[in-house]
Amino acid sequence: MDQDLPLLPTSEPEDNESAAGRRFRELHDEIRTRISLLDYPPGMRLSEGELAEEFGVSRTPLRRVLFQLQAEGLLKSVQGVGTLVTDIDIGALYQVYQLRMELSPLLARLSPRAVNQHDIKRFKWLHKKSQELTENPSARGYSEVNIATFHALVDFTTNIPLRETMERLFYQTARIWLKSLTDQDVKRECKSLRDEVRDYRDAVCLGDLDALAHIWRAHTSSSMTRIRQKPISQEG
Amino acid sequence: MDQDLPLLPTSEPEDNESAAGRRFRELHDEIRTRISLLDYPPGMRLSEGELAEEFGVSRTPLRRVLFQLQAEGLLKSVQGVGTLVTDIDIGALYQVYQLRMELSPLLARLSPRAVNQHDIKRFKWLHKKSQELTENPSARGYSEVNIATFHALVDFTTNIPLRETMERLFYQTARIWLKSLTDQDVKRECKSLRDEVRDYRDAVCLGDLDALAHIWRAHTSSSMTRIRQKPISQEG
DNA sequence: GTTTCGCATGATGTACACAACAATCTACTC
DNA sequence: GAGTAGATTGTTGTGTACATCATGCGAAAC
Structure with a gap:
C-alpha cells in the first residue's frame, strides 16, 4: 500500500507541456x-554553477528556476555574493498565517x-x-508528512487560483517551523501532527468537507x- | 491637483534594490x-527580440520579465511560434472572481x-x-481609472501576502472585461465605474474600512x- | 489542378564567454 | 604589529552565437 501513493506530490503538469516546460517544473519542484x-x-548559499x-x-x-523560487520568496540572489535561501521574520510569518x-x-x-474512496485511502x-512517525520521530519525516497532508487537503477544491495561492503561502511558511526545534520538540510535534491527521481522516471518512476545512483552520491557528x-532565531 | 497623483501605480521598490532588480521591476510593470x-x-504575438x-x-x-509574466498567467511562450498574450476562458474567469x-x-x-487625509484626497x-471619464468615455480611460482605484483600495491593508495575492488575481481578470464591449457598452460601464468610485469615496470619507471592503465585494460580484x-469571444 | 515534400524564415530554448560586483587574502606601508 | 591598498577568487548579471522547433511558401510529382 505504501508504494501506491507518492509521499511528496509536485505541481501538476499541463496538458500540452513542452520538454523545456517539464524540465523547468521538475527542477523547480526538486529544489523547492x-x-x-x-x-x-535558511541562510545557505547556493551556487548556480554547481546546481547546473x-x-x-x-x-x-x-536560472529561470531560481528566479521563480525568488519570486515565491524562497531564494534571493545577490550579485557577487550568491543565491541565498531566505529566512522569514516573525512579522511576515504572522501575516502569511493570518491569510492562510x-x-x-x-x-x-x-x-x-x-x-471518494481514493481520498479515504489516501488519508x-x-x-x-x-x-x-511518532514511533521514530524526525524533523525530515515530519516535513514529508506535513507537505503530503497539505497537498491531500488542497486537492479537494477544483478552484485553481485558490490552490495556487494556498500552495504559495504554504511553502513560504512550511520550512520555518522546524529549524529551531530540539529533539524533544520534534517528538512532541510529531505526535501533534498525528492527532491532526487523525482529525482530517475522520472528517474525510464522514465526507464532511466543511468540517475538514474548519479543522484545518483550527490547526493552522494552533x-x-x-x-x-x-x-525564532534570525540567522542561518 | 492632477499632477500630484500618479495614474497607474506600480510595484513597490524594495529597500536595498539592485540596478538589475529595479530594471526588472520597471520592465515588468511596463509590459503588464x-x-x-x-x-x-489577448492572442497578440510578441517577439523577444523586438521588445529587447x-x-x-x-x-x-x-526573458526574465517574460517568464515572470508567464508565471502570472498573462503570457505564454511557445518555441518556434512566439510569446503569446493569453486569453482566459469563462470557467477560469469565474474561479478567479469567486476568490476575489x-x-x-x-x-x-x-x-x-x-x-488619513491623503486617502480622502486620493479617492x-x-x-x-x-x-x-463619463463625459468622454473610452475603454482605455476606463482601464486606467479601474487599475488606479484597485491600487488605492489594496493600499489600505498592510498585509503584504494579501496585497500580492489580490494584485495577482486582479491583473488576471482586469483586461478581459473590455475586449468585447461596444461603444454603447463602454459608455455604460464608465458610468457604472463612476458610481462605484463614488461609493468608495463616501466610505473612505467616513473612515469606514469595513463598509469600503464590503462595497468592493458587492461591486466585484456585480x-x-x-x-x-x-x-466572451474566445479569440484574439 | 492537387498534393506533398522540402527549404527558408523567424521564433523560443540553450550554452558559453565575458562584465560587474563583493568578499577574502596578501603584501606592503607606517 | 596594525592597518590599508591591491590582487585574487568566486559569484551573479548580461550579451551573443547557436540549437531546436513551428510555420508558410514554393516547386516538383502525380
Missing part, C-alpha cells in the same frame, strides 16, 4: 522540496469536489505514516500560536 | 500595463491601516477622474454577474 526539508536551510552541473544543464535554464487561516474555510466553499495512509510563543 | 490596457490584446531592442537591453534580462470576492472583505480585517481625485451574462 530541498528547501522545504531543510536540505537547503548537478542537474546536467547549463546555467541558463537553471482565512483561506482554509474556502476549501469547502469554492468549487469543492466530492469525497488513512497519511495517518498510518504519521503514526509510524500552529501560529505555538510559533509566536517560541522565539 | 500594456497588457492590461489592451495595447497588447525597444527597451535597449539584450534578450536575457527581458472572498478576499475583498479581508481588506478591513487583516492588518488594516487608518484612513476624491479618483472620483473626479471617473466623472470626467462585475462577475455582468460578465457571465455576456458571451
Whole structure:
C-alpha cells in the first residue's frame, strides 16, 4: 500500500507541456522540496554553477528556476555574493498565517469536489505514516508528512487560483517551523501532527468537507500560536 | 491637483534594490500595463527580440520579465511560434472572481491601516477622474481609472501576502472585461465605474474600512454577474 | 489542378564567454 | 604589529552565437 501513493506530490503538469516546460517544473519542484526539508536551510548559499552541473544543464535554464523560487520568496540572489535561501521574520510569518487561516474555510466553499474512496485511502495512509512517525520521530519525516497532508487537503477544491495561492503561502511558511526545534520538540510535534491527521481522516471518512476545512483552520491557528510563543532565531 | 497623483501605480521598490532588480521591476510593470490596457490584446504575438531592442537591453534580462509574466498567467511562450498574450476562458474567469470576492472583505480585517487625509484626497481625485471619464468615455480611460482605484483600495491593508495575492488575481481578470464591449457598452460601464468610485469615496470619507471592503465585494460580484451574462469571444 | 515534400524564415530554448560586483587574502606601508 | 591598498577568487548579471522547433511558401510529382 505504501508504494501506491507518492509521499511528496509536485505541481501538476499541463496538458500540452513542452520538454523545456517539464524540465523547468521538475527542477523547480526538486529544489523547492530541498528547501522545504531543510536540505537547503535558511541562510545557505547556493551556487548556480554547481546546481547546473548537478542537474546536467547549463546555467541558463537553471536560472529561470531560481528566479521563480525568488519570486515565491524562497531564494534571493545577490550579485557577487550568491543565491541565498531566505529566512522569514516573525512579522511576515504572522501575516502569511493570518491569510492562510482565512483561506482554509474556502476549501469547502469554492468549487469543492466530492469525497471518494481514493481520498479515504489516501488519508488513512497519511495517518498510518504519521503514526509510524511518532514511533521514530524526525524533523525530515515530519516535513514529508506535513507537505503530503497539505497537498491531500488542497486537492479537494477544483478552484485553481485558490490552490495556487494556498500552495504559495504554504511553502513560504512550511520550512520555518522546524529549524529551531530540539529533539524533544520534534517528538512532541510529531505526535501533534498525528492527532491532526487523525482529525482530517475522520472528517474525510464522514465526507464532511466543511468540517475538514474548519479543522484545518483550527490547526493552522494552533500552529501560529505555538510559533509566536517560541522565539525564532534570525540567522542561518 | 492632477499632477500630484500618479495614474497607474506600480510595484513597490524594495529597500536595498539592485540596478538589475529595479530594471526588472520597471520592465515588468511596463509590459503588464500594456497588457492590461489592451495595447497588447489577448492572442497578440510578441517577439523577444523586438521588445529587447525597444527597451535597449539584450534578450536575457527581458526573458526574465517574460517568464515572470508567464508565471502570472498573462503570457505564454511557445518555441518556434512566439510569446503569446493569453486569453482566459469563462470557467477560469469565474474561479478567479469567486476568490476575489472572498478576499475583498479581508481588506478591513487583516492588518488594516487608518484612513488619513491623503486617502480622502486620493479617492476624491479618483472620483473626479471617473466623472470626467463619463463625459468622454473610452475603454482605455476606463482601464486606467479601474487599475488606479484597485491600487488605492489594496493600499489600505498592510498585509503584504494579501496585497500580492489580490494584485495577482486582479491583473488576471482586469483586461478581459473590455475586449468585447461596444461603444454603447463602454459608455455604460464608465458610468457604472463612476458610481462605484463614488461609493468608495463616501466610505473612505467616513473612515469606514469595513463598509469600503464590503462595497468592493458587492461591486466585484456585480462585475462577475455582468460578465457571465455576456458571451466572451474566445479569440484574439 | 492537387498534393506533398522540402527549404527558408523567424521564433523560443540553450550554452558559453565575458562584465560587474563583493568578499577574502596578501603584501606592503607606517 | 596594525592597518590599508591591491590582487585574487568566486559569484551573479548580461550579451551573443547557436540549437531546436513551428510555420508558410514554393516547386516538383502525380
